[in-house]
Amino acid sequence: MHSLAQLRAGTLAGITRLDLACGLTEFPREIFDLADSLEVLNLSGNALRSLPEDLHRLIRLRVLFCSDNLFTELPVCVGRCEALTMVGFKANRIEQVPGQALPPLLRWLILTDNCISELPTELGQRPYLQKLMLAGNRLQRLPESLRDCHRLELIRIAANQLTELPEWLLALPSLTWLAYAGNPLETEADAAALEATASIPWSQVRLEQQLGEGASGVIHRAAWSRPGQPDTQVAVKLYKGEMTSDGSPLHEMNACITAGIHPNLICVEGRIVDHPQHTNGLVMQLIEPSYRNLAALPSLASCSRDIYANDTRFTADVALRIARGIASVAEHLHRQGITHGDLYGHNILWDEHGDCLLGDFGAASFHALEDNTESRALQRIEVRAFGVLLGELLERIDLGLSEELRVQWEALQQRCCQPDVLARPGFSEIVRVLQEVITAH
Incomplete structure (x- = not known):
C-alpha cells in the first residue's frame, strides 16, 4: 500500500501500480504525474464519490479498482479511458450505470453489491467482455444486447430479482461459469436434506489454527468434542455475512449440505448451532495435508x-x-x-x-x-x-x-x-x- 505523502513527494515516479487507501474524499491530482507509466490504479477503501472528468489522461491505465467507496453512479469519465479493460466498483451505492461509462475495450466488469436495477444496452456492445460480476444488486432483467457477447465466459448474477434466465443467455457459446442463486427464478434447496443435517452445538467445538480464508468465510482446524467420545479433528468453516462476488454465503452453505456424500466431495459432518454471534458455520472432514x-x-x-x-x-x-x-x-x-x-x-x-x-x-x-x-x-x-x-x-x-x-x-x-x-x-x-x-x- 502506498501513501499520499509518497505520491506528493514524487517518490513513486515510474510505478505501474498505485494502491491508495487513506480515507480519500477527492481524487489526488498528483496521480496524473504517473500518466506515462501507471497501468493499475487501486483506490478501494476510501470515501470517494466522483472521479475527475479528465481521467482519460491516464493513457496507460488498464485496470481501475474503486470498490468500497461512496459512488452512486458509475462515472462517465471511466468510459473515456481507451486502454481500460478491467473496472471494479464493488460495494458502493451505485444505482446508475450510464452506457458512456463503459470503456470500449472492457473485458472484466465488477459491480457486485450495489443498488443497480437496470443495465445499459451498451454493455452488450463491448465485444471483449469476458467476465461480468453483478451479484447482490436489484436487477430484474439483463440487457438483451448481451446475446452478442460471444466471448463472455463468466457471469455472476446471484442475489438479484431475476424471474427467469433468458434463453439467449443459456445459449452463449463461451459461457462457462454461471452463478444465479438467490433470485426468484431459482429452484429451492432440498428442505429435507437441510433438515436432516446434524446440528452441532458451538460448545462442542474448539477452534485451533486458521487453515484459510476466502471471500465467504474462514476455515479453522478444530477439535470436535462429543459426550462420551474422544475428540475428533475436523475443519470448521465460519461464514461471513457480507455479499461475495459469487453470491450469498448462506446459499453456499445450503449447497454444501444439499450436495450430499460423494468420494470426491469434502464430507459435511453437521451445521453449527448456538454460536454466540449467531454466525453460520459447518463442521467438515479435515483434509489430509498431502492434498x-x-x-x-x-x-x-x-x-x-x-x-x-x-x-x-x-x-x-x-x-x-x-x-x-x-x-x-x-x-x-x-x-x-x-x-x-x-x-x-x-x-x-x-x-x-x-x-x-x-x-x-x-x-x-x-x-x-x-x-x-x-x-x-x-x-x-x-x-x-x-x-x-x-x-x-x-x-x-x-x-x-x-x-x-x-x-x-x-x-x-x-x-x-x-x-x-x-x-x-x-x-x-x-x-x-x-x-x-x-x-x-
Whole structure:
C-alpha cells in the first residue's frame, strides 16, 4: 500500500501500480504525474464519490479498482479511458450505470453489491467482455444486447430479482461459469436434506489454527468434542455475512449440505448451532495435508483462466484419475439439481495419486431435477468448464501419454467446449467415456 505523502513527494515516479487507501474524499491530482507509466490504479477503501472528468489522461491505465467507496453512479469519465479493460466498483451505492461509462475495450466488469436495477444496452456492445460480476444488486432483467457477447465466459448474477434466465443467455457459446442463486427464478434447496443435517452445538467445538480464508468465510482446524467420545479433528468453516462476488454465503452453505456424500466431495459432518454471534458455520472432514490446490486463482492478465505453477506436471494415469473424479462428482451434483458454478482447478484439491476433491460452493445454484431444455443447458454450460479443465490437464502431462490417448483426450475436450451448448455431452456420458479410456489405458 502506498501513501499520499509518497505520491506528493514524487517518490513513486515510474510505478505501474498505485494502491491508495487513506480515507480519500477527492481524487489526488498528483496521480496524473504517473500518466506515462501507471497501468493499475487501486483506490478501494476510501470515501470517494466522483472521479475527475479528465481521467482519460491516464493513457496507460488498464485496470481501475474503486470498490468500497461512496459512488452512486458509475462515472462517465471511466468510459473515456481507451486502454481500460478491467473496472471494479464493488460495494458502493451505485444505482446508475450510464452506457458512456463503459470503456470500449472492457473485458472484466465488477459491480457486485450495489443498488443497480437496470443495465445499459451498451454493455452488450463491448465485444471483449469476458467476465461480468453483478451479484447482490436489484436487477430484474439483463440487457438483451448481451446475446452478442460471444466471448463472455463468466457471469455472476446471484442475489438479484431475476424471474427467469433468458434463453439467449443459456445459449452463449463461451459461457462457462454461471452463478444465479438467490433470485426468484431459482429452484429451492432440498428442505429435507437441510433438515436432516446434524446440528452441532458451538460448545462442542474448539477452534485451533486458521487453515484459510476466502471471500465467504474462514476455515479453522478444530477439535470436535462429543459426550462420551474422544475428540475428533475436523475443519470448521465460519461464514461471513457480507455479499461475495459469487453470491450469498448462506446459499453456499445450503449447497454444501444439499450436495450430499460423494468420494470426491469434502464430507459435511453437521451445521453449527448456538454460536454466540449467531454466525453460520459447518463442521467438515479435515483434509489430509498431502492434498494441495491444483491451481491458483486467475490473475488480472489471465482474467478467466487459472494460474498453474510451472512445476505442476502429471503422469497420464494421474491426470485421468483427476478428470474422472471431477466428472463423477459433477454428475452427482447435477443429479441433486446443483450446478457448481465455479468448476475450476483452483477449487480442486489433489494428491500425487490423482485422488481429488471438489470444494468451494460459493457460486453453486439449484435447478429443476426434471430433464428439460433449461436444466440441460445449465448442466452443459458446466460441461464447458470441465472441457477447459481437460485442456489444462492435457497440457501438463509429461509421462505416459500415447498418441492414441492424446487423440481421445482432445476429442472429448473439443466436444465439451463446442459452441453449440446442447450438443455437448452430459457428465454421465463423460464418466463412461473416461472409464473406457482408463480401462483401455
